[in-house]
Amino acid sequence: MIRERLYKVLIAPQISEKATWVAEKHGQYVFRVAPDATKPEIKQAVEALFEVKVQSVQVVNIKGKTKRTARGVGKRNDVRKAYVRLVAGQDIDFADAE
Numbered sequence: 815m816i817r818e819r820l821y822k823v824l825i826a827p828q829i830s831e832k833a834t835w836v837a838e839k840h841g842q843y844v845f846r847v848a849p850d851a852t853k854p855e856i857k858q859a860v861e862a863l864f865e866v867k868v869q870s871v872q873v874v875n876i877k878g879k880t881k882r883t884a885r886g887v888g889k890r891n892d893v894r895k896a897y898v899r900l901v902a903g904q905d906i907d908f909a910d911a912e
Contacts, residue, residue: 823855823856828895840899842900843898844898849892857898868900869901875894876893
């Protein structure tokens with residue numbers, strides 16, 4: 815995969831209470847990914863950027879909510895998240911990443 819595409823596949827790590835709980839309990843890390851990213855692309859991107867071995871990737875598409883405001887109806891953006899499980903004994907430290 816082209817190095818430029820690797821940087822476009824992973825948008826950002828998802829840092830939340832649920833993401834922290836999933837990381838501790840199941841050894842999974844949550845990333846916001848590009849809407850057109852595939853599981854093999856996500857796996858290659860994580861392995862190349864963080865130098866870890868990925869066991870599996872699960873992808874979730876979250877539809878944006880419709881919200882009413884004083885100006886009318888609006889819609890939040892859709893989000894695609896990837897839950898990445900690493901091989902036992904490996905972890906990602908986001909402070910040391912590129």
